[in-house]
Amino acid sequence: MGLNIGLFGGAFDPPHDAHVALAQAAVAELALDRLHIVPTGDAWHKSRPLSPAADRLAMCRLAFGGLPRVFVDDRELRRDGPTYTIDTLTELRAQYPGAALFLQIGADQAAAFHTWRRVDEIVAIATVSIAARAGQAGAEGQFDLKNPLPGLAVDPARVRVLQLPAMPHSATEVRRLAAAGQGIGHLVPAPVAGYIADHHLYTPA
Numbered sequence: 001m002g003l004n005i006g007l008f009g010g011a012f013d014p015p016h017d018a019h020v021a022l023a024q025a026a027v028a029e030l031a032l033d034r035l036h037i038v039p040t041g042d043a044w045h046k047s048r049p050l051s052p053a054a055d056r057l058a059m060c061r062l063a064f065g066g067l068p069r070v071f072v073d074d075r076e077l078r079r080d081g082p083t084y085t086i087d088t089l090t091e092l093r094a095q096y097p098g099a100a101l102f103l104q105i106g107a108d109q110a111a112a113f114h115t116w117r118r119v120d121e122i123v124a125i126a127t128v129s130i131a132a133r134a135g136q137a138g139a140e141g142q143f144d145l146k147n148p149l150p151g152l153a154v155d156p157a158r159v160r161v162l163q164l165p166a167m168p169h170s171a172t173e174v175r176r177l178a179a180a181g182q183g184i185g186h187l188v189p190a191p192v193a194g195y196i197a198d199h200h201l202y203t204p205a
Contacts (some may be wrong), residue, residue, distance in 0.1 A: 002098045002099050002100055003033040003034070003096055003098075003099040003100070004030060004031055004032045004033050004099065004100050004102065005032065005033065005034050005035075005036070005092055005096050005099045005100070005101055005102070006026055006027070006030060006032040006034070006035035006036065006101075006102040006103075006104055006129070007035075007036050007038060007085070007088060007089060007092060007101065007102070007103050007104065007126070008022070008023055008026065008035055008036070008037050008038065008104040009037075009038040009039070009040060009076070009085060009088065010038075010039070010040060011039070011040050011050055011056065011171065012037075012039045012040075012056050012059065012060050012063075012171075013050050013051050013056055013171055013175070014051075014056070014059045014063075014171060014174055014175075014188055014192055014196060014201070015059055015060050015063035015064065015171075015188070015189075015192060016063075016169045016170070016171060016174055016187050016188045016189075016192075017167065017169055017187060017188060017189065018133065018164075018167040018169035018170075019063065019064075019169075020063055020064065020067070020189060021164060021165075021167060022104065022106070022131045022162070022164060023035055023037065023064060023067060023070055023104075024067060025131070025162050025164055026102070026104050026129060026131075026162060027067070027068070027069050027070065029160075029162055030102050030129060030160065030162075032069060032102065033069060033099075034069055034070075034071055035069060035070045035071065035104075036071055036073040036092065037060055037064050037070060037071065037072045037073060038073045038074075038075065038076050038088060039053065039056045039057055039060050039072075039074065039076065039077055040076055040083055041053065041076040041077045041078075041079050041082075041083040042079075042081060042082045042083055051201060051202075053077040055195075055199060055201060056077075057072070057074055057077060058195060059192050059195055059196075060072045062189065062191035062192050062195055063188070063189050063191070063192050075088065075091065076088060084116075084117045084118070085103065085116060085117070085122060086116075086117055086118040086121050086122050089101060089103065089122060089125055089126050090125070093125055100127065101125055101126040101127070102126060102127050102128075102129050102160070103122065103126040103127070103128050103129065104129045104131065104162075105128065105129070105130055105131070106130070106131050106133075107130060107131065107132050107133065110128075110130045110148055110149055110150075111150060113128070113149050113151075113152065114149065114150065114151030114152045119152065123149075123152070123154050123155075123158050126158075127157075127158050127159070127160055128148075128149065128154070128158060128159050128160070129159075129160040129161075129162055130148050130149075130159065130160070130161050130162065131162045131164055132161055132162065132163055132164065133164045133165070133166060133167055148161060169187050173187065174187050174188055174202075175202045178196055178201065178202035178203065179202050179203060179204060181203075184196065
C-alpha cells in the first residue's frame with residue numbers, strides 16, 4: 001500500500017491556531033503518512049510584501065514542529081523566482097514515487113483555485129482537500145459543497161472537504177492586533193506569540 005502525502009502551503013505570516021487545527025485534521029481524516037508544511041517563497045498572488053522568509057520559517061517550526069507526521073519544508077523559500085504549487089507537487093511526486101498526493105487548501109483559496117497556474121495538472125496528480133470552517137467570515141458565500149471548486153470541471157472523487165469547527169482566526173487579524181500592541185495569545189500558539197514579540201514583527205517602524 002502506497003503512502004499518503006499531504007501538502008499544506010501558505011504565507012504563514014504568521015501561522016495561527018486555525019492553521020494548526022487544519023494540519024491536525026488533515027493528518028487524521030486523510031490518513032496522511034506525512035504532511036509537508038510549505039511556507040510560500042515569492043508569492044505571485046500576494047499584493048502585500050511578506051515578512052522575511054527566515055521569520056516565517058521559524059514561526060512555522062514553532063507552530064507545527066511538535067505535531068506527529070507533520071514536517072516543515074523550506075523548499076519554496078530556497079527556490080528562485082515565483083513559487084507555484086504545481087512545481088512543489090511535481091517534486092513531491094518524484095520524492096515519493098507511487099504515493100497518493102493531497103493538496104490542502106482553505107475555502108477562500110478554493111474560490112480562486114481556477115486561477116492557479118497549471119491547475120488542470122494539479123487536480124490530475126493530487127486530491128484537493130478543502131477546509132471549510134463553520135461560520136468563517138466570507139466563506140459561506142464563497143464555498144458551496146455542491147460546487148467546491150467553482151470554474152473547474154473536476155471529478156468529485158478528486159475533491160475532499162474537511163469540516164472544521166468555527167475558528168475566527170486570520171493572519172490579517174493577528175497582524176492588526178500585534179501592530180496595535182494588543183494581545184494575540186488567543187489566536188496563535190504561545191511560542192509563535194513569543195517569537196513575534198521578541199522580534200517586533202508587525203509593529204509599525
